[in-house]
Amino acid sequence: MLSSVAGALIGAVVGWALASLQKTARPQQEYAEFRGLAALQKSLWTETSKETALQDGAKNRERLRAAKVLGKAWPVQMLCREADPSGKAPTSGKLLHFIRHGQGFHNSLNDFCKVYQVKAKPYNIPEVFDPPLTEIGRQQAKALQSRARETKAELVVVSPMSRALMTSNIAFAHCIGHVPFLAHESCKEKSHGNSCDYRRSASDAKQDFPNVDFSLIPEEDPLLSTLHMESDLEVAERAYDFMLWLRNRSETEIVVSTHSAWLFSLFNAVLKCDDPALSEWFVNGEMRSVVVSFQ
Template identity: 40%
Template sequence: STVAAHLPFEVRCTLATDDATVGASADASCPAPLVKKVHFIRHGEGLHNVAQREWRAHADWDGQSEPYTLKTDPELRYLDAELTAKGTEQAQALRARTAQLLVELVIVSPMRRATQTALLAFETRGRPPFLASELLHETGGRHTCDRRLSKTQLADLYPEIDYSLIADEDDPLWGDGASREEPLETAMRAARFVEWLATRPETTLAVATHSGFLLALFNSVLSGADSAAMSWFATGEMRSVVLTFIPK
């Protein structure tokens, strides 16, 4: 894609089992490409997911409006939407799998539903460190559910998360709340995330983020992914992949 063309490497994606390992090449004379195992997680069901479902079920729905714009949500009820009880259960259900993973770092979207999902999914002894990245933010703007709390508020809520990479106190993607981030902008952000990921020393990581971001990443940035990898993530879904970074 035009987005992937900006990267200094091709990032090949293959679906993997949870327990698949990645290691160095046996042939030291032939340097192996950088390889990382990444467990991508979409947050569990959020209050906004239920709100949208109910909104669209109304007989008089106009086919376009959403329940979480400044016009339909002036009181910001869905601001940085949290998990529902079902969403909490979906996150907890991942523990059986995460307990078997040798994850060195969990990278989370700073939005509450993704952060909550990761904390619940990895609620085990010897939990890996957690790092927030704005690059994992859901498609931003217009939807109140996709406007995060301030950095100060988030750090108070989740002291176990490292927010040092979050540069802006307030959501930088919100703007005036009238316009939505364009698909190309989300895809370019996903490409920047992959470029940053390549600089990390860890080889096995988990990433907790959002459906819009994941769709952009798997369809516009990663190459070689089959249709199963490129499909929409369900709420609370974890998809394990191996990423191979091949210099251009």
């Protein structure tokens, strides 16, 4: 079960982190210590994680520009604007709630390495293959529940990766048994060649997420056997095809639980956003509600 996997992962990660600490200088800032559940709520978004989001946004915008996919022209134009705060359904287009998953163990390790100045590749150690959420990540997903209840979601589409599946099941727990949850390969994270970028088998995921329909995805991650590293164009094309699939769905209000690099590609290379803030890098556990019209 996923809980036992998470427990084993915690032990491996802690051991790796402590061993790494022995080789590093004193940190510029202290890593947060547990001070009880009340204090935990104040640690959901650390300054380090916010700084990482800003850095990742700037770095990836330059990557997209260099790859000539930033603001790319597509056969079907997709115009994006912020949704009405009242939740009013649009007269045309789709009302979409995009979520970046809560903090995964790979995200926590990356922050840890930054704070303690550990020169390592935390996204590529074997222990973070298809990593689950940390407790911080679970709390971030739980923090979305009040907003989630205000939606009128007709469908929850989710990346078949554990952290995205956990996030949607927690944030939209009230929809389980009432609204379809559907896994889709086209909204999984960009594959950079790191262990955290690939997923476990669909049959394994089904055991932990029986409410999710996995019928649209192949049993195995098609990129795992070769550790394929996707180009920026490949990810943009995948995001574009996914949006065409959404356009053809009968539902008007849809939730998409997915990942940061994929979302950044979608909002910067595929969608034409009327507000630059919409195209910024998502932080863990963030949900943006937008209306997308197709022309």
